Amino acid sequence: MILTKNEEDNVVAVVENAKKCTDEVLIIDSGSTDKTVELAKEHGAKVCFRAWTDDFAAQRNFALEQTDADWVLYLDADERLNDELIAAVQKVLMEGSEDHQFSMERKSVAFGTKFNHGVLKPDHVARMFPRTSVKWVHKVHEHPECDYPLQELPGHIEHYTYKNWHHWEGKLCQYTTLWAEEAYKRGKRISRSGIFLHSLGGFFKMFVSRAGFLDGWMGTYMCFNHFFYTMLKYLKLYELQNQKKK
Structure with missing residues (x-):
């Protein structure tokens, strides 16, 4: 299951990659205006449309309704x-461990650098589930809820995070806005001093705790970017709460 919007540069590669371990690749497209849908269909994927509602979890949950497969595996x-x-993955399917x-x-991988620390330090993501056992929550930085025991598979996903700095900027704006809106709805509030302290804490976490400096100048630069990212999402939350007061 793959969510797309204007991913013509990626869609062929990700579909062909997914086909190595499944005979059903499902694209959930949210209104591409490039060749994403056309290319996906040409390479054997099933394409379903769901209008974008600023909610990643809703897109992923919608995908669950478009198949009757026993297992689902999500890729970006x-x-x-x-x-x-x-x-x-193939071994799991053969053994049928549905519990x-x-x-x-x-x-x-971003900007020509493979990251091992800091902001883009390797992480672990739950992505493969018995279809009827999982539900996704939160509009941004969404995560799955599943009651079954979690087991890690060998190997890894290579994540080509940003195509360029313009792409990074677009994601920054999108994610900080979605985060602020959802945080406000949950009742979270922030002060002006809190904005700075959270931003400083975010930088310290990435630069020191996650040793971002070990990835060289690019790793260090991304830690400073994380300071700005954290500040921006809390500034947007602060703006929302002030607008509501007015």
């Missing part, structure tokens, strides 16, 4: 399974 358009992970959910290590 800019992600690829490596050969070891593909073999591990588990599975996570995978994800390694980020």
